[in-house]
Amino acid sequence: MTVRVRFAPSPTGYLHIGGARSALFTWMFARKHGGQFILRVEDTDEKRTVEGAAESQMAALRWLGLDWDEGPDIGGPYGPYIQTERREIYQKWANWLVDNGHAYKCFATAEELKAMRDAGVPFGYDRRYRDMPADEIAKLEAEGKPFVIRFKMPLEGQTVINDAIRGEVTFENSQITDFVLMKSTGLPTYHLAHIVDDHTMKITHITRGDEWLNTAPLHVNIWKAFGWEMPVLAHLPVILNPSGKGKLSKRTQSFQDGQFQVLVRVSEFQEGGYLPTAVNNFLANVGWAFGDDTEIFTLEDAMARFELEDINPAPARLPYSKLDWINGQYIQEMESLDLAKAVKPYLEEAGFEVNVDSLLIVMPAMKIRLKRLPEAVEFLRFLFEESPLEQTAESLSHKQMPAEQAKAAYQAAYDFVASSDSFDLDSISEKMLAIGEANTNSGKAGPFLGKLRLGMTGQKVSPPLYESMMAMGQARSKQRLEEILSKF
């Protein structure tokens, strides 16, 4: 049997990172088994549907590299993949349930429902239309009264659901009411729609959020009523707020470690300079583990080991600081050219004119420093901004290298930069090292190199001296040394 799974978001907003993790788990499961991953848009709540949301969610999925085999944009053999385009199918099956005694038309008005709710009726509905004689129902219908179709939930007994992650979970049927299957608008609720879709789309495993566990017994009974084969259920744990209180939401801005913004939308991770591969690695590590203490792994390798059964059922918070570390690990492994290209948009956004080639020299230094791409802006600012030299003769000197010696050293450096034919990493390092050793009391170049770096870049934190000089170029380095000398 071919595994067929789906990710079925509602187009009510941006793709939430928790949704992305569910999609990732589902996708890994499909790919591991050589099955199909289907994307379905569940837009039966017309009031909440947001224009463009489905597209932005698909863009987020694409960014993560979670490709689908069937979906609204590419079609497939079991389409359409947008629920509002499947009205007739739901209507047909809803009618089938009514005709076969598994569901009934309910004419309760909003006022009636409210009255029942106010009276404290469980679930706000007392099943008053469940056993209404057929002729009375027909009469109401003939009068054109609006109605919904409700499922005839068994009144007693138990329903056991078998969850791939949690095992058997037993519910009392009396705890579940006659849920609405078809709204008066003629559109189905999730309860009906997903079952009809999952059946007609031949879905073998239903992976979905934890919040569906309580209505799973309802679903099981609907599947039974249809006489359709039940897919395997797997209820995925939710992601909590950094505080541990409640589901992760944008509303709660918590900075528990003082520096981590609470990112919720996938697009925020993208804009924040995280690599999709790192985000996937990060997400896969929450609620699931590679298994042999490996923390950094490819999706390929993770996939091979992935099992729904291994998912940790406990809800978890996102360890944002670990994400930074993971992202840093991925950046370290990047090719210089790729990193330069990746960093370019952030530099440009800061108003810098970027030539990728000239950036290459500092990329090795960047790789081991960057946790997030935008951090390159501060590191490389000196390459783009002509800032006044704020250092003084004193701050450019050192106890191992008093002003007089410092001046001589900088002069020597200037002479080299001003006249050298070979301005490359090797000659720069060789020369600067020699100058430093010759002009410090200790005979160690350290103090000189440190102060020179400070003067050249004007930044307390920057890439190392040699690379910085190379990246600045000979002319700019010369000019900068002139400024330094003018301080003495």
Added chain:
RNA sequence: GCCCUCAUCGUCUAGGGGACUAGGACGCAAGCCUUUCAAGCUUGAGACCGGAGUUCGAAUCUCCGUGAGGGCACCA
């Protein structure tokens, strides 16, 4: 309130009766290295929610607490 689920270092996790003195990772602290910041290396602090059982033996199984999360819509 009712129902369901879950519970290991600060966080993410490994472990599923004896190999647990409970492993790894992030973060944190210290040291080394060092031209800043990093990176790297070494070391350190740091957890089985509580109580009863079952058992020769419980982090692991059972029950009861407690805590946390989820659900109780013509939303998904």
